[in-house]
Amino acid sequence: MYSDKVMDHFRKPRNAGVIENPDAVGEVGNPACGDVMKIYLKINKDEIINEIKFQTFGCASAIACSSMVTELAINKHIDVAEKISRKDIADALDGLPAPKMHCSNLGADALQEAIKNYRSSKQS
Numbered sequence: 001m002y003s004d005k006v007m008d009h010f011r012k013p014r015n016a017g018v019i020e021n022p023d024a025v026g027e028v029g030n031p032a033c034g035d036v037m038k039i040y041l042k043i044n045k046d047e048i049i050n051e052i053k054f055q056t057f058g059c060a061s062a063i064a065c066s067s068m069v070t071e072l073a074i075n076k077h078i079d080v081a082e083k084i085s086r087k088d089i090a091d092a093l094d095g096l097p098a099p100k101m102h103c104s105n106l107g108a109d110a111l112q113e114a115i116k117n118y119r120s121s122k123q124s
């Protein structure tokens with residue numbers, strides 16, 4: 001039912017963990033199931049994400065989606081990274097079973113939340 005890529009990212013998540021002194025943090029919960037994801041970013045002076053880590057308390061799909069979103073966002077400008085969609089994440093994992101599509105929301109939403117928090121911290 002799960003693609004090989006989902007199983008690979010679930011078993012060996014990329015960029016799992018915490019960044020000390022991050023430039024931005026985004027945290028979201030999935031109202032459909034109560035699972036939670038937190039994403040940490042280091043952003044350089046050119047606004048490129050040069051480090052990204054995640055903590056996810058969720059299902060296998062949520063962990064695979066979290067891992068994949070970090071791979072899609074690393075070394076990207078924040079303007080590009082914030083456009084990564086739920087579909088981009090699911091497609092990069094060779095699809096998710098239909099009942100698990102909502103799990104990809106966590107990755108995209110947490111990244112967007114972190115970038116939004118980064119922008120608002122720069123304005124203040």
Ligand code: FES
Pocket residue numbers: 030032033034035058059060061062100102103106
């Ligand atoms: Fe909660 Fe997948 S069941 S994110």
